[in-house]
Amino acid sequence: MTSSRRKSPYVSGIIDSSPFILVIIPFASLFGVLATEAGLSVVETMAFSVVVIAGAAQFTALQLLQENAPTAIVLASALAVNLRMAMYSASLTPYIGAAPLWQRAICAYLTVDQTYIVSVAEYEREPQMTVRERVAYFMGAVTPVVPLWYIFTYVGAVLGTQVPDSWALDFAIPIAFLAMIAPMFRTLAHVVAALVAVVVALLAAGVPYSLGLIIAGIAGMMAGAQTELWLDRRAETAP
Amino acid sequence: MTDIDTGTLWTVIIVLGLGSFGLRFVFTGLVGDRAMPPWVLRHLRYTAVAILPALVAPLVVWPAATDGAFDVPRAAAAAAALGIGLVTKNTILAIITGAGTLYALLYLLG
Secondary structure (H helix, E strand, O other): OOOOOOOOHHHHHHHHHHHHHHHHHHHHHHHHHHHHHOOOOHHHHHHHHHHHOOHHHHHHHHHHHHOOOOHHHHHHHHHHHOHHHHHHHHHHHHHHOOOOHHHHHHHHHOOOHHHHHHHHHHHHHOOOOOHHHHHHHHHHHHOOOHHHHHHHHHHHHHHHHHOOHHHOHHHHHHHHHHHHHHHHOOOHHHHHHHHHHHHHHHHOOOOHHHHHHHHHHHHHHHHHHHHHHHHHHHHHHOO | OOOOOHHHHHHHHHHHHHHHHHHHHHHHHHOOOOOOOHHHHHHHOOHHHHHHHHHHHHHHHOOHHHOOOOOHHHHHHHHHHHHHHHHHOOHHHHHHHHHHHHHHHHHHOO
8 A cells, every 4th residue: 555645644544544444343343242242231331442442452351351350350461462552652652752742642542453553554654754744644544443443332232142153253353463464574574573473472372361462472573673683784794 | 141240340441441541652652752772663663563463373273252172264264364465465355355264164164
């Protein structure tokens, strides 16, 4: 997706993140359905999606609440799943850190996997963008995603238990994430980072409180950084 | 219906909401435009390509819907989405191919 500088950054953001509409609809509906099946009211389900706005963490919390896990464990596990948001925040800082505080606060609330991935990919492609343009692009990337997250949580909550298991909505998440990741493998370092993360994630699956995810993520990031250094050194010594 | 305690539920919603915002705000909000060291930036470049595969891998190998048993339709759908994504660099085509593979195999394998 090459972006033309003639379009406004906001519109480019909308266009680039619009494929996620296909993902957000089943994902948000699924949360609404599962929350209702767990006995949550429509208001409680909506509050979950509006206040927390993080699918994977919401599913984790819901799962553990149903198992009557202690509140501290529910919170620790769901926040561990969301630790990647801190990494996203760090990764966005060089690009939008100079924006006014209130804009950074709004961007922080709206940082989800889709908006982060689309925005960072664009910032890397178009290094000459101004901070203002980057924030506008970010808000564009949010537009097809976040309102649908609220709306379809509601739809799922209202449909509730009528959705049959045969729809296999559970697998919307893996398919979506894989489809998002694939175009990001631009260098050998990206591929190594992903492979190491996958291997460590599978080996660390037994680590409690979803911490395996964080361990695997850090291992993958270190592997990517080391590969990049190695490639740089090799390029320097080449004739 | 399960009996999730209302007080516990609201505690989780509110604390998880504040905590999630805190995690998203910690760097953009507090670091702002102060420069970060190059080694930090070098690691941050690989955040998305490391975290998302790590999140997905266990879901593909041990899907919750089959109680953790390896499932051919789901594994094939994952492979199709990744493969088409790698070849075409087209997210939407990859999603459609993945979903199509999943439903076709779920139907064929009953």
